[in-house]
Amino acid sequence: MSKVVVITSGKGGVGKTTTSANIATGLAQEGLKTVAIDFDVGLRNLDLVMGCERRVVYDFVNVIRGEAKLQQTLIKDKRVESLYVLPASQTRDKDALSAEGVGRVIEELKEMGFDYIICDSPAGIEKGAQMAMYFADEAIVVTNPEVSSVRDSDRVLGLLAAKTSRAELGGQPIRTHLLLTRYSPAMVKKGEMLSVGDVLELLGIPLLGVIPESKAVLQSSNKGTPAILDETTDVAQAYLDVVSRFVGQERQHRFIEEEKRGFLGRLFG
Amino acid sequence: MSFFDYFRKRPKSASLAKDRLSIIVARERAGGSRNDRADYLPQLQQELLAVIARYEKIDISNVVVSLDRHGGSEVLELNITLPEGSQPPASGSPRPSFA
Numbered sequence: 001m002s003k004v005v006v007i008t009s010g011k012g013g014v015g016k017t018t019t020s021a022n023i024a025t026g027l028a029q030e031g032l033k034t035v036a037i038d039f040d041v042g043l044r045n046l047d048l049v050m051g052c053e054r055r056v057v058y059d060f061v062n063v064i065r066g067e068a069k070l071q072q073t074l075i076k077d078k079r080v081e082s083l084y085v086l087p088a089s090q091t092r093d094k095d096a097l098s099a100e101g102v103g104r105v106i107e108e109l110k111e112m113g114f115d116y117i118i119c120d121s122p123a124g125i126e127k128g129a130q131m132a133m134y135f136a137d138e139a140i141v142v143t144n145p146e147v148s149s150v151r152d153s154d155r156v157l158g159l160l161a162a163k164t165s166r167a168e169l170g171g172q173p174i175r176t177h178l179l180l181t182r183y184s185p186a187m188v189k190k191g192e193m194l195s196v197g198d199v200l201e202l203l204g205i206p207l208l209g210v211i212p213e214s215k216a217v218l219q220s221s222n223k224g225t226p227a228i229l230d231e232t233t234d235v236a237q238a239y240l241d242v243v244s245r246f247v248g249q250e251r252q253h254r255f256i257e258e259e260k261r262g263f264l265g266r267l268f269g
Numbered sequence: 270m271s272f273f274d275y276f277r278k279r280p281k282s283a284s285l286a287k288d289r290l291s292i293i294v295a296r297e298r299a300g301g302s303r304n305d306r307a308d309y310l311p312q313l314q315q316e317l318l319a320v321i322a323r324y325e326k327i328d329i330s331n332v333v334v335s336l337d338r339h340g341g342s343e344v345l346e347l348n349i350t351l352p353e354g355s356q357p358p359a360s361g362s363p364r365p366s367f368a
Binding site (some may be wrong): 122131146147151154155158182188189191192194195202 | 290
């Protein structure tokens with residue numbers, strides 16, 4: 001059975017595209033056939049983060065308009081078997097995504113046997129964001145421990161509960177998960193950053209994982225290689241845990257407490 | 270930072286953030302951001318005012334419509350303050366015409 005998962009947040013710059021790239025890559029590494037769809041029409045970026053920008057020929061809007069076939073539009077990843085990217089269009093036409101068209105493409109992806117369809121939402125709560133969440137079975141709400149991000153996440157949770165196919169048809173509500181990114185345990189300890197507990201209390205949805213603030217995120221997007229592929233970094237470890245939890249395995253939460261460093265570590269760190 | 274500031278306990282910014290968020294999130298949820306069914310409240314207020322204005326001279330600030338939540342149920346509260354010294358409309362006062 002295919003699962004449609006939206007990666008959303010409301011606020012921009014919190015790590016939706018990074019998370020989409022890493023979770024899609026991680027799921028594919030588990031042998032699950034996965035596609036990541038970029039819903040950010042006009043501001044395509046998932047292709048860059050995934051390192052396949054030079055292989056884009058057709059895009060999501062071409063498929064919706066019947067100008068290209070889905071098979072010829074999907075970009076197959078060169079590093080991980082069973083991983084595909086469906087790039088966004090660079091058109092400035094805001095109404096390029098229709099519920100009917102998006103639904104048709106998602107249906108076709110399901111027929112092609114994809115296990116996971118990851119929808120990378122644009123920022124905001126306009127059409128693109130609404131289309132990205134409309135057909136979702138599950139939602140990963142990416143939040144930074146910061147006031148505007150938490151507030152926007154709460155607003156998005158409201159939309160997930162009201163303006164989606166499941167909400168309108170009266171089915172099971174969308175399963176929501178919190179992913180806290182850019183977390184700095186040292187700042188939390190000093191009382192300068194909202195803690196995991198604070199955010200959980202405010203938003204009231206289960207925690208999928210915590211991704212620590214790290215240089216590795218920028219370095220991986222510089223290279224166009226999702227961070228999860230370099231297992232030596234803390235970010236990769238955190239995303240590997242997230243993927244395992246997402247497919248139902250137990251993993252202890254890490255990166256919540258400040259790393260204990262020895263005397264020498266402190267001297268040379 | 271002076272030497273003595275070091276000993277003074279100041280509120281940490283994270284707890285300020287949490288307090289501010291608790292208030293705004295609660296208010297927005299009550300105001301319908303998690304529940305878009307209550308979108309009609311401002312319009313309801315306008316229409317009520319239009320009806321009342323046919324009988325009484327009344328200011329918009331005297332008509333308050335609010336939606337509260339108590340446990341699992343919602344309470345629609347309607348508060349209309351009539352102007353002082355107002356009297357029930359005698360016959361001949363403005364009424365909707367049925368001509």
